[in-house]
Amino acid sequence: MSPIIEIILIGCLVATTAAIPGCFLILRKMAMMSDAISHSVLLGIVLMFFAIKTLHSPLLIIAATITGLVTVVFTEALISSKKMKKDAAIGFIFPLFFALAIILITQYASNIHLDQDTVILGEIAFAPFNRMVWGSIDYGPIAMWVMGIIGLINALFIGCFYKELKIATFDPALASSLGLAPSRLHYGLMACVCMTCVGAFDSVGTILIVALIVTPPATAYLLTRKLSTMILLSIIIGCLCSVLGTILALAIDGSIAGAMCTVAGTLFLLSFLFSPNHGIIHKFYTQKQQKIQFSAILLTIQFLNHQGEDSFEFSIENLIDHMRWSEPFAQKIISYALAKNYIKRNKKAYELTPYGIEVAKNAMASS
Amino acid sequence: MTLVIDYPVIISLIGAILIGLTSGIISCYSVLKEQSLLGDAIAHAALPGLCIAFLLTLNKSPMVLLMGAMSAGLIGTLFITAIIQKSILKEDTALGVILSVFFGFGTLLLTMIQKIPTARQSGLEEYLFGNAASILKSDITIMSILAILIVGSTLLFWKEFKCLIFDPDFFQTQGFSPRKANFILIILTVISIIIGLQSVGVILMSAMIIAPATAARLWQKKLGAMMILSIIFATTSGIAGVLLSSAVYRLPTGPTIVTVISLIVIISLIFSPQGLLRQWIRKKINQRAIRLDSILSNLYTLAKTHDDLTHPHDINTFNVLGEIPPLYLLQKLESDGFIYNHKNNEWGLTNVGISKAIQVLQRVH
Structure with a gap:
């Protein structure tokens, strides 16, 4: 496979993985939680990096996912303690985690593979260089495998608990009266978001993943009212962003992740204006x-x-x-x-x- | 770690004080109006504005860049408002979409700018995490003018803003337009974010819009006092951030300021009068009082089956009525003169204890 095809493929995998939990996030009015999680997983990645001195270990993903969940738990604890309103609680924890991570990086890890620019922009363009080689056979880029596995986990989670999530999203009271344990579903979903952010950290960076989690589902929501169609549409839109974004980035010689976001924003604007039933x-x-x-x-x-x-x-x-x-x-x-x-x-x-x-x-x- | 207070550091310090002043004020309005995440979105949305201003003018003077950032911040806000009002999407989604798309577009422009040979040293990356050392004397002039604008309008419209925040309906009945007033507040928010961009950076500036007032609110409920406290907190963290980052090699200013202000929030969260520590202590005291009361009422219930209300009972019989009380609680009641120890495990109510138990039962039923 040529590197460009591989980049597009990785982009599609990231977009698909992000779109699946993204749909539920925006329906549950928690889109900004993905912003908080994507910032704070960085602290987990940095801390684990100091412990094991490599960026290529499943331990990083686990540590970062835990940091993400800690953010969610702290934020919700702050909200339920009534000391802060929802918006302030979401906006308070993650800048702290992110600031600590950046301080740690600049103080102890500069010049290593972890610098400020990678953190923000990600470098999907370099993804094809890190290859999975087993014996003497080349199985393709590592990033593709990582995103593939996380995507599969997301798809399995949503697939298995589709009905339950649907009820918990649209009628939380009914869900708890049916004994569906909405809070456990909630944390499951949050774990999916955390893993997605961590997996995408390498390729699109910690902030731009928010664009892929929120924007394609928001675009799809403007086009349809049916949940299954919405998920499908947002996956298609996400993949479209990957393909068009890569082409745009190559054409103007800019960041691929940035171009993907730009395409995502353009598609959103188009459906905001021209959606057949809900466009303005x-x-x-x-x-x-x-x-x-x-x-x-x-x-x-x-x-x-x-x-x-x-x-x-x-x-x-x-x-x-x-x-x-x-x-x-x-x-x-x-x-x-x-x-x-x-x-x-x-x-x-x-x-x-x-x-x-x-x-x-x-x-x-x-x- | 060496701290040298020289001319550039003093300039950065003045900058930090201005940031503390303005974000301390605006933070109160944002947090009380429960739209503090708007600050997050505006700050991120400013990035493409910085880049476009640079690309159009190839001039890296903060004046030009900040004008670009301001326009982009305002455009982002208008988009957010339009999405919330004109589509089915909710506030959080609108914020998320605009924040991430604008920022993504900004990074795309940033990578393009880095490819322009003459722009190599544009210093635009410094706006990501902020670098107080990049503030020049001329920047201080602009920042001061903007800060005066914010302080001036806050003093001038003190009553109006206060009313808008706490009772928008009353505000409207007084003949003011909440929409216009909100718009003015949003413009002031954008300005205060712009002031902080150079030192704190686009990614973390939101913390300065959220944290100071969040901490201040835990100490003071009155708007005026809260705002003064919020300004003090924000200024302190600004000064601490500038001093630390100029003393420690390669310590970025923005994250340092954010860490300091977050520590202030955490301390307030625990130790303030509304804080978790006091809440926890009060909860423990209440729990203890309830347990003491329930021992008395349980003893009374058991004694009612006898002619003599002071009849002692083995405390193990309490497991029928609930928990078996620990010895220290019984001793506390004994020292207060409500109960007496008959022998070993057997306890009975005293006459004072009987009337107290009746009071407790009357209060419960």
Whole structure:
């Protein structure tokens, strides 16, 4: 395999692994927890690195996952002690852990493979150089295997507890009354997030993983309301980010992880604007449509009330004066009402059609 | 470790004091309004602004860079507000998306800038973790102006902001617009983050928006006193961070400041009047009082089956009613004159004890 294909593949694995727990995080309104976890796992990685002096050991993943869980436990303990509000508790623990990790790195570990830049940017571009060689056979980059295994664990966890997680997410009260142990599920999910952050530390860095955990599921959530579709969509979007991000990074010679985030952000913006059911352009259009329709019905009521009066009541000038509509808006409503056959032209003014009378009466009856 | 207070250190110290002053103030508003994570997002979102400002002007003067950071921070905030208002996504997701995407975009730009030959020494990386030593005298002028802006508007709109935070509905009935006031607060938040970027860095600046007020709130409930305390905490950690990082080789300023302010929070969390230690002691005292009361009421319940209410009972019979009381609690009651020791394990109520037990039972039922 060429290195570029391998990079894209690793990117896809990271994105898939991140998207699976990410969907549940944003549905449970805990997206910022991933930010806290991804920062604080660094402390675990650094401490374990000092203990065993290598960055390539499963022990690092275990230590970092534990640090991540410690962050979650501390944060929740602070929230439940009522000494801090949720936002402050989330935002207090992780900067401390992260700051300690950075101080340790700069004081004791500079010039080794662990420096500030790798921590933040990750270097997925170098991932293909660390290869898994067993005997004399090359099994591909280590990062691919690590992410593959973590991805599998995530998929297994979500797969096994899909129903339970779904209930615990959408109806926590029902979940606990059914004896589903929501808190154990919660920590399981958090452990998945921790492992994902640790596994991705090498390839996309500790902060950019947040983009892959939160953004593709958020994009998918704007497009669908069904959980299984949402998970599937966010995996596809994540992989798309990996492919397009790598291409973009190669084209402009920049950081691959940064480019992946940029693509993720662009895809999010696109679905925020153009999502068929929840995009703001669609919403804007429907609101406008509703306003016109409502105004047209008001117009029929107005005409009905003045039935048989002077023809001036049925002119555009009167509408502008009476309904306080602007002239272009009044024109628009008139043409809409004409098209809908609510009214018809009568010399200089307008009059209600029988259908229009019926519409006005219905509207008044239902209000 | 050698500490030399020379001219650059004094400049950094003035910078640290300005940061402490402004983030101490803004921290109170953010924490009380429960939107302190917005500071995290704004700080991260500032990175692409720094980079774009540099790419457009190829000028690394903080004035230019900070203007870029400010615009990016504001754009990020507007996006967050738009996402929360116009889509189904909740606040946390909006923050997470904007924070990570803006930051990711920023790192992409940063790697591109590093490839420009003349930009090698742009010093943009210093904004990631902050380096107080990079503050120059000219930067202090800008920082002072921004700080005066924050302090000035806080003093000028003291009542209005206070009302907005604690009772937004009343604020609106008084004819003010909460939306506009919130917007002003957000602009002030962005400014205070911008002031800190050079020393603390984009990644950890959020701690300065969260920690000072969190610690201060544990000591003081009144806004004015809380704010003064918050300023003191933030300034102390700023000064300590600058001094430590100038004394210890290669110690980064930002993480040091954050560690100090976090220590202040932890100490406050444990030792303040609202703190965990006092809460724990009070809990223990209450538990002890309840256990003492229950011994009396249990003895009374047992004695009621006899004509003589002072009739002694073996404390082992207590296991029917709950726990068997430990000896030290019995001795405490004895020394208070509520019970007497008949023999070995047998204890009975005294006359004082009987009336006390009746009181306890009346209070419970």
